[in-house]
Amino acid sequence: MEYPMYSLQDVIRCDLCETPVPPKHCDICHIHLCEVCVGKHLSDESKDHYIVPFKLREIISKCTKHSTEVCKKFCTKCNIPVCPLCVASSEHKQHKKEDILTLFETKRKLMQTDLQDLEKSIYPKYQEVATNIPVQRADVNKHSQKLTTALDKQGEALHTEIDTIIQGMKSEIDDMDAQHIAALDQQEVAINRTIPEITKTILDLKRLLERLQDKLDTSDVCLVSEYTSRTEEFRSLPAQFQVTLPIFTPKEINREQIHQQIGSLSELAITYPLLDKPRILTDIQTDSRGSIALRSVSCLSDSELWTCGNGHILRLYNLQGELLRSVQTKSGNVPWDIAVTRSGDLASGPPTLRFSQI
Ligand SMILES: [Zn+2]
Ligand SMILES: [Zn+2]
Ligand SMILES: [Zn+2]
Numbered sequence: 147m148e149y150p151m152y153s154l155q156d157v158i159r160c161d162l163c164e165t166p167v168p169p170k171h172c173d174i175c176h177i178h179l180c181e182v183c184v185g186k187h188l189s190d191e192s193k194d195h196y197i198v199p200f201k202l203r204e205i206i207s208k209c210t211k212h213s214t215e216v217c218k219k220f221c222t223k224c225n226i227p228v229c230p231l232c233v234a235s236s237e238h239k240q241h242k243k244e245d246i247l248t249l250f251e252t253k254r255k256l257m258q259t260d261l262q263d264l265e266k267s268i269y270p271k272y273q274e275v276a277t278n279i280p281v282q283r284a285d286v287n288k289h290s291q292k293l294t295t296a297l298d299k300q301g302e303a304l305h306t307e308i309d310t311i312i313q314g315m316k317s318e319i320d321d322m323d324a325q326h327i328a329a330l331d332q333q334e335v336a337i338n339r340t341i342p343e344i345t346k347t348i349l350d351l352k353r354l355l356e357r358l359q360d361k362l363d364t365s366d367v368c369l370v371s372e373y374t375s376r377t378e379e380f381r382s383l384p385a386q387f388q389v390t391l392p393i394f395t396p397k398e399i400n401r402e403q404i405h406q407q408i409g410s411l412s413e414l415a416i417t418y419p420l421l422d423k424p425r426i427l428t429d430i431q432t433d434s435r436g437s438i439a440l441r442s443v444s445c446l447s448d449s450e451l452w453t454c455g456n457g458h459i460l461r462l463y464n465l466q467g468e469l470l471r472s473v474q475t476k477s478g479n480v481p482w483d484i485a486v487t488r489s490g491d492l493a494s495g496p497p498t499l500r501f502s503q504i
């Protein structure tokens with residue numbers, strides 16, 4: 147027990163038989179009692195008794211309203227101790243009353259199991275989640291780095307592909323260039339070869355014609371006879387060609403197509419698994435009851451909801467069951483159903499589906 151520092155005289159004893167360390171106490175007579183003497187004490191029926199465990203002595207008190215009475219019960223609604231007269235009074239008639247000792251024991255046990263539950267089960271779970279969060283945060287970073295690297299790699303591959311194609315087209319241009327130059331060279335050679343022949347022919351013809359203006363003799367007749375014309379030969383120029391130059395037609399760059407070529411990135415999805423069993427958070431007493439049945443419910447937020455019954459009043463409650471607002475339908479009609487829009491406007495019907503800014 148808990149009195150090791152007391153001297154022998156100070157040891158608490160049963161007030162009736164002097165047995166040390168009595169386990170009980172009469173909280174009305176204010177005496178300590180051993181187990182044996184409890185019965186003896188209770189047999190004194192001249193007054194009220196209230197036997198409590200020693201540790202719970204002084205748990206009951208005189209009623210502040212009725213000075214002759216002690217409060218053995220507790221009104222849980224008013225959160226005060228009550229005496230038998232209080233219990234009988236109209237004030238606490240509808241209220242739930244409990245025996246103080248029972249209440250104390252029940253609550254103490256609840257606290258003990260709660261403490262155990264919190265320490266052994268709930269707190270470790272929270273801690274586990276808490277220590278896991280930095281790890282998960284690091285994972286987020288790792289994953290996004292992986293994505294970025296893969297994206298960079300794909301970008302580089304696409305760049306390389308584009309560079310290769312451009313390089314290929316440039317060498318096609320070089321080839322065509324060489325072909326064109328070769329054709330021109332060939333033409334130049336042919337022309338340059340013919341030009342001196344034409345010049346010589348012109349000179350020869352001039353000399354001959356000059357000579358024929360003077361007195362002619364037999365040798366001249368021979369010369370004239372020998373002359374053959376090369377004009378037709380020279381008239382067609384050598385190796386004339388036509389050329390169609392290459393053109394580059396750039397295609398309009400379509401970002402969407404390039405994007406498709408690179409690939410797609412799926413979206414992040416965060417989902418919370420549904421509970422195996424629905425958990426009741428609270429019960430709300432609405433004003434729609436009895437013959438006025440609750441007809442429809444629509445959530446404004448996680449903690450506020452609009453309701454309608456078969457009256458023409460719509461009511462907004464919070465999860466604590468407090469009525470926050472009530473509005474009448476403008477038409478005076480009873481709504482069959484209601485819904486809340488994302489911006490918090492209220493829709494109701496019929497006959498008309500009516501949106502109201504609330
Ligand atoms: Zn005793
Ligand atoms: Zn007593
Ligand atoms: Zn009282």
Ligand SMILES: [Zn+2]
Binds near residue numbers: 225237
């Ligand atoms: Zn009460």
